Amino acid sequence: MKNKIDLISPKEIVDLLEVQYGKAIWKRRHEPLDELILTILSQHTSDINSERAFKLLMDEFGDLETVLIAEVPEIERAIKSAGLFRIKAIRIKNVLSYIFEERGSLNIDFLADLPMKEAKKWLTDIDGIGPKTAAIVLCFSFGMPAIPVDTHVYRLAKRLRLIGPKITADAAHDLLERVVDQNMIFQFHVYLINHGRNICKAVRPRCESCVLSHKCPSRIV
Structure with a gap:
């Protein structure tokens, strides 16, 4: 049985992943x-x-x-x-x-x-x-504080208990936009995509290499 751990906050997620992936700076991609x-x-x-x-x-x-x-x-x-x-x-x-x-x-x-x-x-x-x-x-x-919930953002948000297990991807947009500070929404989105691609994969997540694992209720020990 896993020991109960304190859940990680969106700010902690951004701070830790910024160290790992470097500061994400918004720049318009296309018209x-x-x-x-x-x-x-x-x-x-x-x-x-x-x-x-x-x-x-x-x-x-x-x-x-x-x-x-x-x-x-x-x-x-x-x-x-x-x-x-x-x-x-x-x-x-x-x-x-x-x-x-x-x-x-x-x-x-x-x-x-x-x-x-x-x-x-x-x-x-x-x-x-x-x-x-x-x-x-x-x-x-x-540059608005909107969070596109792709497969990586959705998976990590559920694993980190930022949203409930039964919340749909569509519903997750509004929920995450309410719990993540507006000033860090872009960074939150970018970092979760990077982390989902590199560490917190859908199959065989690399929990041993994850900077969030100490506060992740879904970690595989």
Whole structure:
């Protein structure tokens, strides 16, 4: 039987993992609409495949305005490398159409002026855009304190008891954003991904090498 241990706080997690991985500094990755389309392309595939598909999409059409008026089969052909290209082509077309109808142009920069809760709702009101996709855009394009809960963040948050075992990944977004200080949300997200990839793996986690193991209730001794 394991001895009872004090649970680790989000601040302790960030402080310890910063030492291990170096300070994570926010920098905009892509323009907001590009980030949104890239994130759609990245669903169920690797970053390499999604970035390649986005490049091919831009090579084929030149800009997203032209993608908007393209036929779905044309979009499908351009993004085949992303996998699930038929679903993603329809989704991209629908998302661009929605934005144009709502805003009169293909621009979502206005989200920067909204409170995060409103910005998140505006994005998730679009069919096919869930909490993770919205959080990625808000975090990486606008620097808002949104936590994209990918498989690594979700696994570590459960193992460290930051969320309960029955909490879904979608529900985890709002829960984690409430317990992690806004000023360290970006770092928290980046560090948990790095730690999940390198140490706290889904199978055979390397607990003996983990700087969080002394306060991890899921550690394998």
